[in-house]
Amino acid sequence: MTRIALAGISHETNTYCAGFTAKADFYAYRGAKMLGTTGQESDVGGAVDACQRLGCEAVPILFASTQPSGTIERAAYEDFKQEILDGLATAGPLDGCVLLLHGAGVVDGIADLEGDLAAAVRDLLGNVPITASFDLHGNLTQHMADQLNGVFVCHHYPHIDMHQRAAEAVQAVHDMVNSGRRGRCVLLRLPMLLPTTTTYEGVGEEMLERLLWHEVEGGGIDLSWCHGFPYTDVEHVGSFVIASFYEEHGETAIAHAQAFADELWQARERFRVHSLDADEAVAAAQAEQSYPVVIHETSDNCGGGTPGDGTHLLRGMLEAGLGSDACFAFLVDPATAAQAHDAGVGADIDIVLGGKTDHLHGKPLHARAYVKALHDGRVVMQHLFKGTPLNLGPMARLVIDDMDVVVASRRSQTFDQEPFLAVGIDVMKYKYVALKSSNHFRAGFQHLAGAIVTADTPGLTTHKIEVFPRQNTARRLWPLHDNAQFPEP
Ligand SMILES: [Zn+2]
Incomplete structure (x- = not known):
């Protein structure tokens, strides 16, 4: 053999x-x-x-x-x-x-x-x-x-x-x-x-x-x-x-x-991509007529190495007053997830959510939150990598200004509906569904989304490639250099 x-x-x-x-x-x-x-x-x-x-x-x-x-x-x-x-x-x-x-x-x-x-x-x-x-x-x-x-x-x-x-x-x-x-x-x-x-x-x-x-x-x-x-x-x-x-x-x-x-x-x-910041992305989502509108924060994608605790898009959605029309899964914040688990379902807690890893992905968000549901974070992927177990660590469904916001403990992007379903969220009942992922989410959401809007907030996986310093190459690279050539000289 x-x-x-x-x-x-x-x-x-x-x-x-x-x-x-x-x-x-x-x-x-x-x-x-x-x-x-x-x-x-x-x-x-x-x-x-x-x-x-x-x-x-x-x-x-x-x-x-x-x-x-x-x-x-x-x-x-x-x-x-x-x-x-x-x-x-x-x-x-x-x-x-x-x-x-x-x-x-x-x-x-x-x-x-x-x-x-x-x-x-x-x-x-x-x-x-x-x-x-x-x-x-x-x-x-x-x-x-x-x-x-x-x-x-x-x-x-x-x-x-x-x-x-x-x-x-x-x-x-x-x-x-x-x-x-x-x-x-x-x-x-x-x-x-x-x-x-x-x-x-x-x-x-x-x-x-x-x-x-x-x-x-x-x-x-x-x-x-x-x-x-x-x-x-x-x-x-x-x-x-x-x-x-x-x-x-x-x-x-x-x-x-x-x-x-x-x-x-x-x-x-x-x-080339025309980037929308958080406020522009929320406005673009509100201009759509076909629901649910999936807003994906491409720039804070754990699947490209980011912390997953960025607050830019969430803050924009809260400031726009999307309230119960919107859900978000998820931000990676083990401390807040643990706080919710300690308090238990039905508790009101004062949280300092996200923005804890670095200064790039947004400031921590101070809020009063209601603990709606808790979960152990163990799911099985249903679209991309179907059948593969995924452990997101302790999860909590919080309600902040009437908006459902899910918090997980382990870094991952959102691949499919499973992190929403785990805490009882049916995305089809919402106008706006927010998540952090660049493109993998499409395998689990493209078929159900009325529209997809890309939010490119400051983050380590931004589409703005030119913001990253290049110390280890002197080559001329598109789109950084207009005079890049192929084949290279
Ligand atoms: Zn890849």
Whole structure:
């Protein structure tokens, strides 16, 4: 039976976050726990299921991941990397390996986590097929691509196909084991810093269609487009096109990758976003006639490394007097959640809500709140990453000036209705539904929203890419520099 090792360290590193990410911040799946992800629409779950479907033995090594956050401590990374190498070395004969990666991992002193890890795995395993799946928001390097026989980046944002792309990475290894052939990867880097862009509509959707057309015409194993992660200060930041192919298709596959990269570059101005601040977003929502209007605070998205306790949008909604027409789930504030749990349902409490992590995301909000409902915060995702458990920690539904405001204890963005439902909120009964997320929420809300309004308040995942200082690259990058060129000089 073909034995395929599964391993990975997956982290989206926002280098503008204060503080480092420690080993204890990660959750780690090993052995039976890794195999237990079967049926979950995640990268690990997809890889495990694909092995089973193909009649291969999935050999679980280690999968370590955590919420997007600051630069990873060196010792944390070295420990996980060594555990993976030791696990691979002692796993018995392996026919291939699939790495489950993000692409935007940055370690203290190592700007390219994935390149470093893939090179170490390649050194250890030699010429067996090694492929990898990636998040859409990686910042990739040719050094990393040189280690791999196939690169499979998730196509959609929301990332509804992580499990399918991981399955394709497994399929490719399976094919290469059986045929004896080996794929090769070529990466094209565009000097573009894209604001977070959904593939559900607009230019993101159009370019994805073009990508898939070029993939078929190119005749390779795969053609991927990594949007890139602009909230990271590394030399190789950008947007990326990656072709994976067998040598006989190399010329055509690379030509189509190049043609697609040119189309992306030509379309760059269409990725510009006109930002609305909190007051403008609330006014735009009030101008809509079709309900519920979903207002998403894109700039305080824990899924990009922010604290999740920003008060800008909530303050704007309260000042506009939206009252019982509106609900908001959620702000991350463990102290306020604990205070509500201590007081109990039915209590009136004086709270200091949010704005506790830094000064960027808004001041704390002083308010009198009624404790309407409490919950342990354990939900199961129902749209994106369907079937995957999510622990938001103790949650409380508070009523502030007649508005339902949900508070959670652990950092996460709002992916679907589950955090609302947990505390008894049916979003369809409200005119205005507010949440913190950039685009993943679309998987759970697009079908029910009368309209969607984007609030871009001051925050670490703002669309205003130009506010972030770039100390680690001197390259000319769109939209920071009007004279950026592709190919780069
Ligand atoms: Zn992503």
